[in-house]
Amino acid sequence: MTLPSELKDRLSLPLIGSPMFIISQPDLVIAQCRGGIVGAFPSLNARPSGQFEAWLQRLGEELGDADAPFAVNLIVHRTNKRLEEDLALCVRYRVPVVITSLGAQERVNEAVHSYGGIVLHDVISNAFARKAIAKGADGLVAVAAGAGGHAGTLSPFALVQEIRQWFDGPLALSGAIATGRAIAAARMMGADLGYMGSPFIATREANADAAYKQMIVDGRAEDIVYSDVFTGVHGNYLRPSIVAAGLDPDALPEAKDMDFAALAGEGTKAWRDIWGAGQGIGAIDAVQPAADFITRLISDYRAAVEDFRP
Ligand SMILES: Cc1cc2nc3c(=O)[nH]c(=O)nc-3n(C[C@H](O)[C@H](O)[C@H](O)COP(=O)(O)O)c2cc1C
Numbered sequence: 001m002t003l004p005s006e007l008k009d010r011l012s013l014p015l016i017g018s019p020m021f022i023i024s025q026p027d028l029v030i031a032q033c034r035g036g037i038v039g040a041f042p043s044l045n046a047r048p049s050g051q052f053e054a055w056l057q058r059l060g061e062e063l064g065d066a067d068a069p070f071a072v073n074l075i076v077h078r079t080n081k082r083l084e085e086d087l088a089l090c091v092r093y094r095v096p097v098v099i100t101s102l103g104a105q106e107r108v109n110e111a112v113h114s115y116g117g118i119v120l121h122d123v124i125s126n127a128f129a130r131k132a133i134a135k136g137a138d139g140l141v142a143v144a145a146g147a148g149g150h151a152g153t154l155s156p157f158a159l160v161q162e163i164r165q166w167f168d169g170p171l172a173l174s175g176a177i178a179t180g181r182a183i184a185a186a187r188m189m190g191a192d193l194g195y196m197g198s199p200f201i202a203t204r205e206a207n208a209d210a211a212y213k214q215m216i217v218d219g220r221a222e223d224i225v226y227s228d229v230f231t232g233v234h235g236n237y238l239r240p241s242i243v244a245a246g247l248d249p250d251a252l253p254e255a256k257d258m259d260f261a262a263l264a265g266e267g268t269k270a271w272r273d274i275w276g277a278g279q280g281i282g283a284i285d286a287v288q289p290a291a292d293f294i295t296r297l298i299s300d301y302r303a304a305v306e307d308f309r310p
Helices: 026-034 050-062 083-092 106-113 126-134 156-164 180-189 198-202 210-218 239-244 260-264 279-283 290-307
Strands: 015-017 038-042 070-075 097-101 118-123 139-143 171-174 193-196 224-227 235-238
Touching: 015 026, 026 038, 026 050, 026 070, 026 290, 038 097, 050 083, 070 083, 083 106, 097 106, 106 118, 118 126, 126 139, 126 156, 139 156, 156 171, 156 180, 180 193, 180 290, 193 198, 198 210, 198 279, 198 290, 210 235, 210 239, 224 239, 235 239
Parallel strands: 015 038, 015 193, 038 070, 070 097, 097 118, 118 139, 139 171, 171 193
Antiparallel strands: 224 235
């Protein structure tokens, strides 16, 4: 593994429970870190902004050296008015891992490095990967086709092999990874870590509606719709949630024509009513405590690794 030892040595499984808008909150992050995987959440999930500091305090109090480190996702974009404030709190509370998305920035990386933190930048292409490393990110999250949320379109094989031709630092792979065997496959392909989101929506600790959790359990890859209509950026969503919002998933308008309020009636919102998920959810068969799910992932991962021994 090319992971720094302070990260590698504290994991029971090479996995990051990825940050998910609305869904990832301290209960889930704590369960993930106690289970031995990196738990992550977007700082913007803590609202109002003062809540972010309270969450960091709680994580500091409830997680110890025996647990995996946690990560905060910062949206590095000019429309994120909280970036400066949230970055300053990451520095003050020495957040171990910061996952940046949408636009790598040197000064953000420098701020995290000032206290010894690690920055992983989220990318959907090799070109963005090169830019992120040139700007000082320590590692990358390669978001391949089939990922929940704002997904890429490249095959994970293509993306990982191109990045590995020039980059030997920390690399996580995202997109439809839902089993321990798939985490092992990501490592065989050349990634250091799997990066898994949607399966954790169907855990007891996830901040999601019960119907959303059940839709993850019932859904399969064919229930996932890839569209840029809802946020202006292409992402993967659950078809039944689009239908429940009164829309036809097979006749969605072009994003440029989008007026979501006019289209769907007042109050319908991307993420709140249109539910994101990746193509890997066919592996999920129950809503369960995150700890139980992680235990299963660990035994499945170990069995897969054993299978590959000569
Ligand atoms: C509902 C949902 C919300 C998400 N929100 C974010 C987010 O706020 N920030 C981010 O970096 N990634 C976000 N993602 C993407 C995940 O971090 C990750 O790339 C993805 O879930 C991995 O694919 P998988 O869902 O197939 O495991 C989101 C994904 C989902 C399903």
